[in-house]
Amino acid sequence: MAFQFEETKTIGGVKFGVLSPDLIRALSVTQIVIPETYDEEGMPIRGGPMDRRLGTVEPGVRCETCGNYVSLCPGHFGHVELARPVVHPLFAKHIHMLLRATCRVCGRLLLPEEEIEKARRMAKRLEARWPLLKYKYGESVAKKAAKVTVCPHCQAQQYKIRFEKPYTFYEEREGGAVTLRPTEIRDRLERIPDKDLEALGLDPQSARPEWMVLTVLPVPPITVRPTITLETGMRSEDDITHKLVDLLRINQRLKESIEEGAPQLVIDDLWSLLQYHVATLFDNELPGIPPARHRSGRPLRTIAQRLRGKEGRFRGSLAGKRVDFSARTVVSPDPRLSINEVGVPIEVAKVLVVPEKVTPWNLEEMRELVRRGPLEYPGANYIVRPDGARIDLRFVKDRDAIAEALKPGYIVERHLRDGDIVLFNRQPSLHRMSIMAHRVKVLPYRTFRLNLLVCPPYNADFDGDEMNLHVPQSEEARAEAATLMLVQEQILSPRYGAPIIGGLHDYVTGAYLLTKKGTLLDRKRFAQLVMEAGYEGGLPEPAVLKPGPYWTGKQLVGLLLRKDFNFEGKASICRKCGTCVKELCPYDAYVVVRNGELMVGALDKNTVASQVPRTLLHEYVRRYGSDAGRELLDGLYKVFIAYLDLYGFTMGLDSLDVPPTVEREVAAIMSAAEKEVEELVKKAERGELEPLPGRTLEDTLEQRILEVLSRARDRAGEAAGRILGMLKEAVIMARTGARANMLNITQMVAVLGQQSLRGERIKRGFTGRVLPHFKWGDIGPRARGFVYSCFKKGLKPTEFFFHAMAGREGLVDTAVRTAQSGYMYRRLANALQDFHVAYDGSVRTSEGFIVQFRYGEDGVDPAKSDHGEPVNVDEVIKEVIAERGG
Amino acid sequence: MSSRARKVNILEHELVPQHILLSEEEAKRILKRMGISKMQLPWMLASDPVAKALGAKPGDVVMILRKSPTAGVAVAFRYVVRG
Numbered sequence: 001m002a003f004q005f006e007e008t009k010t011i012g013g014v015k016f017g018v019l020s021p022d023l024i025r026a027l028s029v030t031q032i033v034i035p036e037t038y039d040e041e042g043m044p045i046r047g048g049p050m051d052r053r054l055g056t057v058e059p060g061v062r063c064e065t066c067g068n069y070v071s072l073c074p075g076h077f078g079h080v081e082l083a084r085p086v087v088h089p090l091f092a093k094h095i096h097m098l099l100r101a102t103c104r105v106c107g108r109l110l111l112p113e114e115e116i117e118k119a120r121r122m123a124k125r126l127e128a129r130w131p132l133l134k135y136k137y138g139e140s141v142a143k144k145a146a147k148v149t150v151c152p153h154c155q156a157q158q159y160k161i162r163f164e165k166p167y168t169f170y171e172e173r174e175g176g177a178v179t180l181r182p183t184e185i186r187d188r189l190e191r192i193p194d195k196d197l198e199a200l201g202l203d204p205q206s207a208r209p210e211w212m213v214l215t216v217l218p219v220p221p222i223t224v225r226p227t228i229t230l231e232t233g234m235r236s237e238d239d240i241t242h243k244l245v246d247l248l249r250i251n252q253r254l255k256e257s258i259e260e261g262a263p264q265l266v267i268d269d270l271w272s273l274l275q276y277h278v279a280t281l282f283d284n285e286l287p288g289i290p291p292a293r294h295r296s297g298r299p300l301r302t303i304a305q306r307l308r309g310k311e312g313r314f315r316g317s318l319a320g321k322r323v324d325f326s327a328r329t330v331v332s333p334d335p336r337l338s339i340n341e342v343g344v345p346i347e348v349a350k351v352l353v354v355p356e357k358v359t360p361w362n363l364e365e366m367r368e369l370v371r372r373g374p375l376e377y378p379g380a381n382y383i384v385r386p387d388g389a390r391i392d393l394r395f396v397k398d399r400d401a402i403a404e405a406l407k408p409g410y411i412v413e414r415h416l417r418d419g420d421i422v423l424f425n426r427q428p429s430l431h432r433m434s435i436m437a438h439r440v441k442v443l444p445y446r447t448f449r450l451n452l453l454v455c456p457p458y459n460a461d462f463d464g465d466e467m468n469l470h471v472p473q474s475e476e477a478r479a480e481a482a483t484l485m486l487v488q489e490q491i492l493s494p495r496y497g498a499p500i501i502g503g504l505h506d507y508v509t510g511a512y513l514l515t516k517k518g519t520l521l522d523r524k525r526f527a528q529l530v531m532e533a534g535y536e537g538g539l540p541e542p543a544v545l546k547p548g549p550y551w552t553g554k555q556l557v558g559l560l561l562r563k564d565f566n567f568e569g570k571a572s573i574c575r576k577c578g579t580c581v582k583e584l585c586p587y588d589a590y591v592v593v594r595n596g597e598l599m600v601g602a603l604d605k606n607t608v609a610s611q612v613p614r615t616l617l618h619e620y621v622r623r624y625g626s627d628a629g630r631e632l633l634d635g636l637y638k639v640f641i642a643y644l645d646l647y648g649f650t651m652g653l654d655s656l657d658v659p660p661t662v663e664r665e666v667a668a669i670m671s672a673a674e675k676e677v678e679e680l681v682k683k684a685e686r687g688e689l690e691p692l693p694g695r696t697l698e699d700t701l702e703q704r705i706l707e708v709l710s711r712a713r714d715r716a717g718e719a720a721g722r723i724l725g726m727l728k729e730a731v732i733m734a735r736t737g738a739r740a741n742m743l744n745i746t747q748m749v750a751v752l753g754q755q756s757l758r759g760e761r762i763k764r765g766f767t768g769r770v771l772p773h774f775k776w777g778d779i780g781p782r783a784r785g786f787v788y789s790c791f792k793k794g795l796k797p798t799e800f801f802f803h804a805m806a807g808r809e810g811l812v813d814t815a816v817r818t819a820q821s822g823y824m825y826r827r828l829a830n831a832l833q834d835f836h837v838a839y840d841g842s843v844r845t846s847e848g849f850i851v852q853f854r855y856g857e858d859g860v861d862p863a864k865s866d867h868g869e870p871v872n873v874d875e876v877i878k879e880v881i882a883e884r885g886g
Numbered sequence: 887m888s889s890r891a892r893k894v895n896i897l898e899h900e901l902v903p904q905h906i907l908l909s910e911e912e913a914k915r916i917l918k919r920m921g922i923s924k925m926q927l928p929w930m931l932a933s934d935p936v937a938k939a940l941g942a943k944p945g946d947v948v949m950i951l952r953k954s955p956t957a958g959v960a961v962a963f964r965y966v967v968r969g
Contacts, residue, residue: 840920849926850963858957870956 017206018091021216028079029053029065032219035248037237049244050222054078057226075221080248082215082278083255084271085182087167089279089286090304091212096163098189098209099180101145101200104171105156107191109199110148111141119199126201138201166286167279182275186213214278219244220303239300240281243292247277325471327352331426332462334449335641338634339501340487342424342438343449344416344469346377349442352471353381353413354420358406366412370403377415377442384411416440416471421478423470423485424450426458430825433457433493433500437485453507453633454487456610457500488630491621493611494863499629502610502617503637506649508738510640511603512573513647514553517588520544525646526551532642533560533635553643558597560636562624566882567593567616572605572737573726591616605737608640614866622864651729656749656792662723666716666750670788673712677705677781702761705779706754709786713753717746724749752787752795755806761785762802773798897939903952907940908963913947916963930964937966944968 034048044050052064055075063073087095102109109116119141126134149158162170162177169185170177194204225238254270280292283304291299307313327348334343358366372379374393383391386409396402418441425435443449448467455461472478493500503511513519540559542549574589582590583600591601607616621629683689684701691700721742724731733739747753755762762785768776774783785802789795795803834846841859843852858870866872896902917924924947930937932944942948946966954960
């Protein structure tokens with residue numbers, strides 16, 4: 001339920017500041033002084049970093065501050081009084097800025113009074129409207145002030161302050177550089193008046209600069225750095241605790257040395273050591289200092305390391321979570337599975353469990369599963385008694401007794417078995433179809449198996465892809481998954497009005513070969529194919545009686561379609577003739593289905609493929625729903641690949657064979673084109689070329705050359721294509737839309753054509769020429785990346801190089817494009833993720849704010865639309881006429 | 887020509903969809919139908935040129951009728967806020 005928005009309390013903003021020493025002491029429950037954790041008896045030392053007042057992490061121990069047990073005690077801060085102040089390493093940059101911008105004697109901002117006043121007013125104004133700009137402005141003020149060498153307020157001489165990462169400051173006086181001790185830094189920062197800080201864009205109420213030099217250090221609660229007790233009874237402290245112990249030890253020694261009046265040199269040494277420990281407590285990856293290490297030599301994981309990076313608190317723990325009841329492994333294909341199924345390895349099925357309530361009706365079955373136990377396959381791993389106690393069957397000696405004790409009301413966590421509903425997912429999950437519900441089919445071997453037809457929604461292939469599987473644990477979750485997320489419910493994509501599940505590649509080829517004119521099947525073959533689809537009715541009348549009974553592939557398709565199905569459409573093999581003669585098409589490229597019989601036309605990409613709108617598949621699913629769609633995909637489509645197997649479809653070099661006459665024709669076309677280009681170049685040199693509007697002469701020439709060459713290639717392709725008929729496998733695949741296109745075939749048998757970089761002919765390389773094989777200033781086709789050879793004959797070395805150049809550009813482009821569009825999509829998805837379509841058709845946020853008054857302005861569900869349009873009027877009219885018998 | 891005479895009534899511009907200032911009762915009825923408070927409508931600044939032209943004040947609800955290629959006329963509402 002979206003909660004009703006009321007104008008009561010809203011968060012106005014979040015403000016970050018710097019903790020003051022007073023605040024640190026006020027937050028603290030105790031001062032920590034002793035650099036030891038536990039005494040000999042294993043009791044925490046009072047006043048040490050594991051002080052009981054800092055909270056409790058041991059079960060059964062009350063916190064000495066709040067009196068709660070582990071689950072309720074939030075933990076409490078302590079504090080350390082540092083013997084000498086040290087610089088907070090994460091604020092060192094800000095300290096540097098402030099030291100440079102203010103007077104070393106009087107602490108004023110190094111600008112005349114009027115300018116300070118002006119900057120203050122500016123900062124105030126910016127704060128109201130562009131809070132982020134305020135800090136930028138402050139920086140610019142500081143930069144200006146840093147250039148001043150004499151204080152305008154007290155006329156004191158200013159020196160340059162040099163900052164050495166990560167926390168050392170030098171003042172470059174006449175006599176040489178002098179190290180500034182944190183005490184001196186703190187004194188100077190204290191002198192800066194509040195007014196001047198405001199001019200720098202700082203808020204003195206929540207961030208006085210002297211607080212950036214620590215005198216008191218907060219000690220994080222024990223809950224933040226719990227002791228880990230190993231199984232051997234050994235106790236091991238958190239890295240932060242280790243760090244605190246080191247820090248306290250040095251702090252104590254420093255304090256003692258000062259009290260004893262030790263030489264300044266000794267004190268300075270200890271002081272800088274304390275500074276090091278404080279710095280590494282905050283961040284152990286500071287540049288310029290060695291990371292603090294554990295006894296084993298492993299760098300310590302301190303506060304900044306916990307938060308930062310991929311495994312850090314933000315990206316690792318808050319934005320990313322891990323779940324139980326899931327599995328991940330490599331996927332491989334299995335065309336014999338239903339599209340709704342997923343093959344699960346037995347080994348996985350034995351680990352993933354489904355909780356099943358024991359009832360009088362399944363009591364015996366559950367007992368048998370318990371008896372079989374966790375190791376035998378259809379077994380069970382756990383039992384949950386009605387009192388909530390879990391029994392782990394791995395450690396039960398007498399499972400027979402346990403099984404006998406089973407009564408209705410118990411819950412058995414049984415192994416995954418055939419028919420269970422699971423969720424299947426492949427990353428990146430960009431779609432709702434990236435997570436779909438499947439029915440389990442337990443299989444041998446170690447990969448997840450899926451039907452090839454569901455590759456497009458997951459965008460999966462089998463070159464090593466891995467996928468995830470999740471087992472819903474409640475009846476509600478299973479019901480929801482089965483009714484809403486089952487694969488068959490996702491056949492029609494909401495992304496575009498077309499099926500996303502459907503045939504690709506071999507399915508298309510198979511469909512064409514089966515249904516093209518002249519495919520005849522004898523009784524044996526016809527029966528075998530129809531069996532693949534699970535058809536159990538009788539055989540129709542054979543289409544051919546002499547020389548024996550033969551059936552056509554079209555008849556086979558007709559058997560598997562519903563009897564009242566009608567469809568009409570152009571196939572992909574359509575030659576795009578001037579006037580379409582429709583069902584009289586000589587190429588069998590016009591598909592007509594009448595009353596569930598394929599009358600004319602061969603099936604191909606435009607009838608059976610996925611991601612194509614208005615196909616036979618699309619209309620079928622729209623008309624009869626997802627169950628019928630699944631039946632079609634599990635039945636008819638299986639026949640397509642079965643027939644392809646039977647046919648023995650294979651492409652070899654012979655499918656690219658062209659007679660020598662055609663080769664000569666291609667060569668003639670190309671040499672004519674070359675001559676034409678030469679003419680153009682000469683014409684341009686003579687200045688006779690008329691520049692195209694809005695282009696320079698060179699541009700025009702380039703354009704014209706490209707035109708000539710591409711026209712020549714097209715003509716060469718046509719010449720070759722005329723000879724390569726529908727008998728060549730390569731052409732079948734291209735024409736039916738299974739894979740590749742006619743252009744690719746041209747490139748294999750005739751000419752590869754122009755190679756390009758950034759849409760232009762290749763022109764970069766050596767001075768005046770791309771490769772040293774050409775003459776200077778040669779702008780002919782060959783020298784600018786036109787490849788006369790074809791793949792079949794092989795490329796010349798220069799041509800090969802040009803081809804590699806263009807190929808590399810393509811690779812780089814895809815790499816860049818996927819990264820950019822992926823990030824854009826991610827931002828969009830994050831911004832829109834909580835929107836939903838309410839029952840009144842409006843789009844609302846989780847708080848009930850209205851985003852659109854009607855989804856997509858017209859309230860149309862794209863999955864049910866006709867390629868985006870709410871209704872296809874032509875189709876409706878056709879249907880009505882058909883019904884009236886017109 | 888004075889500057890006053892040259893002023894264009896933006897409400898009549900062809901690219902500006904039809905805006906209608908709703909009365910308190912009409913607004914109430916529409917909000918009740920959608921089951922929301924005024925705050926939950928999309929907002930429109932009182933300084934928006936159209937709001938100024940309509941004379942809409944903060945707290946008013948404006949109805950917008952937009953021509954749409956798919957839906958014919960798409961209806962939307964705006965809650966006028968200070969600014």
